[in-house]
Amino acid sequence: MGAPRTLARRLLRAALQFASPACREWAEAMLSELEFIEGEWPALFWALGCTTAIFRQCLLEWGAQFGRQVGNLLGIRQTKEESRMNSTGKKTLGVLSGVGIALALGVGAFFLRDVIADMLQAVGIQRSMWSHLLSVLLPTELVLIVAAVLLWKRRAAVSVGILVTCAVMAIHVAVTLASR
Amino acid sequence: MKLKLSPQTLLILDAFLDHPADWKYGYDLSRSTGLKSGTLYPLLMRLAERKLLETAWESGEPGRPPRHMYRFTPEGMQFARGNRESRTLAQVGQPILHEARG
Numbered sequence: 406m407g408a409p410r411t412l413a414r415r416l417l418r419a420a421l422q423f424a425s426p427a428c429r430e431w432a433e434a435m436l437s438e439l440e441f442i443e444g445e446w447p448a449l450f451w452a453l454g455c456t457t458a459i460f461r462q463c464l465l466e467w468g469a470q471f472g473r474q475v476g477n478l479l480g481i482r483q484t485k486e487e488s489r490m491n492s493t494g495k496k497t498l499g500v501l502s503g504v505g506i507a508l509a510l511g512v513g514a515f516f517l518r519d520v521i522a523d524m525l526q527a528v529g530i531q532r533s534m535w536s537h538l539l540s541v542l543l544p545t546e547l548v549l550i551v552a553a554v555l556l557w558k559r560r561a562a563v564s565v566g567i568l569v570t571c572a573v574m575a576i577h578v579a580v581t582l583a584s585r
Numbered sequence: 586m587k588l589k590l591s592p593q594t595l596l597i598l599d600a601f602l603d604h605p606a607d608w609k610y611g612y613d614l615s616r617s618t619g620l621k622s623g624t625l626y627p628l629l630m631r632l633a634e635r636k637l638l639e640t641a642w643e644s645g646e647p648g649r650p651p652r653h654m655y656r657f658t659p660e661g662m663q664f665a666r667g668n669r670e671s672r673t674l675a676q677v678g679q680p681i682l683h684e685a686r687g
Binding site (some may be wrong): 430431434438441452453 | 610611612621622623625629630640645651652
């Protein structure tokens, strides 16, 4: 047995340990199905997909359980109002996810700014405010806008979160430029 | 029954509809639909949770682990057939509508 299949099996066994009782049977199904997959690398990719699916399911269940416990602690009962709140809660979570995604990309771009500046210097472009703007900020904003447009129909709330963060970043840049 | 019918879910329903009485395995479904395991299993879980699919363990051959298999429940078959019919009707109806509008 090759290294990819061994790794695949270990991954799924680890995921099985974390799996909640509700999806334990599914995790076992994925692990046993691994033995019927031809090829080492397809087996590893299969295991990676399955592990992601198990953890996603676990997160959803933990989230729901946490919500129920908080609801119990606060004495909230299941009513029509709560259903409406759930819908509002989902939208809020979507917007916050969008903000999180945009901030993660922004922070990533911020940490990569020196690498990008070095790469530009290697091709003869000196480090300046404009090179920084065009090579780091502009692509980041473009990526965010494209992501927001693509997500608009399916995940409007996430899209709004991304656009809001994008606008805040753009205003920050405009204010910084104006103050200089 | 409220179920989000994404294109991926429709692929799975169609795969089951081809031979509705047969049990199917996860890997075979992945190959026939082209869906990756990370997409396939959450959808199978959701379909089983809504009682559209039933699951069972096949006793394995000696030296091989038992295999999890899936097939439609009667409700699932009814739901998938109804859905396929409405999709077919929508596809057939579209050109007629265009002609009527044009």
